[in-house]
Amino acid sequence: MQGSRRLLLVLPLFLQIGSLEAFSFAPVNSAMRFGLSSSMHQISLIQRARLTLRGGHGLRMMVDGPRGNNVLYAKRGQHDGILGDCPYTHKAQMAMKAKDLQYEVCLVNLSDKPKWFLELNPKGTVPTYVTAEGKILTESDDIIQWCDLQEPKDFKMFQRPGGDEVWNVAKEVFPAFGEYMKNKDVSRNDELKAKLDAKLAALDSFLKGRNGPLLLGEQISAEDCKLTPQLYHISIAVPHYVKYDALEKYDNIKKYLNSAMQTDAFKKSAYTPETVIWGWSKFF
Ligand SMILES: N[C@@H](CCC(=O)N[C@@H](CS)C(=O)NCC(=O)O)C(=O)O
Incomplete structure (x- = not known):
């Protein structure tokens, strides 16, 4: 120390x-x-x-x-x-x-x-x-x-082949979720819900038929580190606060999230669902 x-x-x-x-x-x-x-x-x-x-x-x-x-x-x-x-x-x-x-x-x-x-x-x-x-x-x-840059140095997470392609689609989801959750104008609710749904639909079809279990195969990538915590929020906060399971119809996203959440890296770094709910409580 x-x-x-x-x-x-x-x-x-x-x-x-x-x-x-x-x-x-x-x-x-x-x-x-x-x-x-x-x-x-x-x-x-x-x-x-x-x-x-x-x-x-x-x-x-x-x-x-x-x-x-x-x-x-x-x-x-x-x-x-x-x-x-x-x-x-x-x-x-x-x-x-x-x-x-x-x-x-x-x-x-x-x-x-x-x-x-x-x-x-x-x-x-x-x-x-x-x-x-x-x-x-x-x-x-x-x-x-x-x-x-740390050992094992041959295990790289950043800028792996295919990472940009995945992130181009995946990066749209969390901002749409945030906009929907933070919105105070009731007249925009349906529009923002549809926008989040469209971004999730695009991600789900992108994931369809890809080799998993993670975004770039077996090994965790920077994109997994970014996307999994975001989907984790969506899987908890939307059903809790809006009484709507945003991921329900997206089997490819659910399959991916399930695999990512089974990794030691996720389990050892995650906060509880109750903490996610607490974090979003200031908007509700
Ligand atoms: N670009 C930063 C964003 C970090 C960020 O926005 N963190 C939030 C918490 S999730 C924060 O520290 N916000 C400052 C605050 O709440 O005062 C990164 O990727 O590390």
Whole structure:
């Protein structure tokens, strides 16, 4: 551990971090459908200070003290110690987990950004990753490119053949979803719903007949890291808030999402469906 202002505690096995109890809520239907475990957040999550210690798991904890190298700064969720909903952080973490990289996660309250975080990344965005060498990466694409330079170097995620072609179609989906979800003008609802449906239809027909199970075959690509967290949001937030299963008729998308969600990279980097719902609650 670097950084004199940080204190790392290795908790004995009989201690428990009280807020881990918050991880044990029941997964909602969509998560169960995709085999997502609500306990996955216990993996490699570094707890910030202010937690109550009550007995249990042998976890390492970073007591309030930001900064240091090999730390990924991510959005804090609905409680202390809960990873927040951010598809860009999820994208970066999927790539890091796909490469089996070890690092710490530090959760940042984006509603009340600490001064030290703004000094670290004046844009105030997550993911922010400080590499082991102290290089500060503030864009998820840069983090994926950095992952490509790590061992095993022959496993590349960025700019694989076919990636641009997939992304040309896939990139249209999330903005259409966001526009539909954030819309306050009731008279535009049908139009925006139809627009999202058209983008999903285009993606579904693009995926039809392709060799899977992932977008570019067996190995995770940068496009999987981008698209899976986005489809994950759509699969949860639309049925929850709009009572409409946007993916229902799109078997190729569902098949793809199911495969992507079964990867270790996804499971080790995902936040729970409840956190997705919490994240979108400010628009409803
Ligand atoms: N282009 C950035 C986008 C990152 C981004 O927009 N992250 C959101 C959270 S999902 C954020 O930090 N927003 C700032 C805020 O909420 O104040 C990337 O790909 O890393």
